[in-house]
Amino acid sequence: MYYFLVNRTSGKGRSVKVWFEIERILTEKKVEYDVIITDTKDEVLSYLTELLQSNKRITAIIALGGDGTIHAIMNQLIGTSVPFSVIPTGSGNDYARARGITKNYVKEVEKLLKNEQKKIDLLKIGDRHCMTVVGIGFDAKVADEANKTKMKKWFGGLAYFLTIFKVLLTYKPSSIRLKLNDEERIFDKVWLIAIANHAYYGGGIKICPDAMSDDGKLDICIIHSLPKWRLLLILANVFEGKHVSMSGVDYIQVESIQVDSDDPLYVTADGEMMGQTPTAVSVKKDAFHVMM
Structure with a gap:
């Protein structure tokens, strides 16, 4: 049945x-x-x-x-x-x-x-799981604003793109402390961190183009150390996944990540609000059964 x-x-x-x-x-x-x-x-x-x-x-x-x-x-x-x-x-x-x-x-x-059928990986964040992408920072704020407005109902994925410009007017990048597996790193002026199990979020934004849901890895895209106009240039390339080789973008694969920041940052998973930093995300291998 x-x-x-x-x-x-x-x-x-x-x-x-x-x-x-x-x-x-x-x-x-x-x-x-x-x-x-x-x-x-x-x-x-x-x-x-x-x-x-x-x-x-x-x-x-x-x-x-x-x-x-x-x-x-x-x-x-x-x-x-x-x-x-x-x-x-x-x-x-x-x-x-x-x-x-x-x-x-x-x-x-x-x-x-x-x-x-096949099994796929999931992202584990707190006591919840995520199928696509965990977003932290600017992108999570955009998702939150888009969800609050009626634009998402009428414009679909375009609502995220339109909301980018609204959020960009006042958003300020943050200093972030990461633990990538066992390696600790600090990134200054971070706009966003995307932690992916699948390539897309935000209605077609190809934020982590190499993400695969059966490789036991988290694909992480960190956009940092950029003025606003450069961020817009990167976002113009992100729909086709061409941003990963651009200056100001770090692309990393790990099994787990911990994120902390001086000021609390919004966190989303599958476009749903998950709270604020600090947060931790890990990959749960072969955790979910899907139809091919």
Whole structure:
């Protein structure tokens, strides 16, 4: 049995429209499925809790929603062997983008029905887990501001880009103390630190282009020691991942990182607020089952 979790509010209501298309395909193919269509993440998680506690045979859990919905469901599925996938209908869709999951719903349903699975790594931050990227500093502040406005609802990933200019007017870089595995380093005038398991965040920003979710590594991008105009130049190249070789960018691979700063900095994971620094992130190898 395939179980579909549909967030009615995701993508300006697009999830429900997409679900009706998928339902038609499943019916034609005589696939056994169940579905819950909800307005809130809490309703989704309540349904999922009851489902996991039942004795029902679960072929896969498939979410129709964005990265916030995915983040909540993933943290609920940790420790189970239930495979997960997503049909992207949110504003950012960075997890789907990184995993090559398209908006060709006929194609994606065909892939799901092959029931091919694999394990991927997760990022562990405090008592939570993250599938895509942990952002610290300027990018986390941008994500927080974008989430607070109505722009994200109407402009999707573009909202992050538009919010950059608003935040840039007042944001000041910070001195950061890092512990990279066992090596301690200090970076001055740090704008942002991105800690990645997948390449994308912020609605298509390719912040860590070499990040892979099955290599047991954290890919870390640190942008520092730059005036604002140079930061804008780097951000102009970040959508295609061309920024990593530019001056003022350090790109590192480690298994764990600890971050401390003179002033508390915002921390996000999968675009969701996680609090402020100090914080620690590590990789959890082969921690999650996903559909191919």
